[in-house]
Amino acid sequence: MADRISTTQRSALMGKIRRADTKPEMVVRRLLHRLGYRFRLQWKAAPGRPDVAFPGRRKIIFIHGCFWHQHPGCRHARVPTTRPEFWAAKFARNEERDARNLALAAAEGWEALVLWECEIVDGPGLQAQLVEFVGPTRVLRQDEKLDLV
Ligand SMILES: [Zn+2]
Structure with a gap:
């Protein structure tokens, strides 16, 4: 069967896929996987539902969009010129929520890292930062559950 996608369409599609993979969350997740960590995404049991959680280590990572x-x-954090009051109020609420979540997390014994x-x-910079924050990876015993890591 003939390929009905033109070369232009295909490269547009592939461009889309490549761009999706460079999303900051994906970069962090891929790096953590490569380093051998086990982690949860959008972990509901920690304040603010952090993007990445290491429940056994009691560590969480928030990946914040700059805007x-x-x-x-x-x-990337410029306030839009249209409806400035609306945006100011919205951003104030977001900042307040972020601060509250971090305070709650600390009170519950979670160590948090915020990545912008x-x-x-x-690259090596991010890798070093993640390893320093999360701690050394370790090999699981056979009877251990992955969830505990
Ligand atoms: Zn930024």
């Missing part, structure tokens, strides 16, 4: 979470001093999207670049 929605207003990364201080970041060029603009700073997530697949």
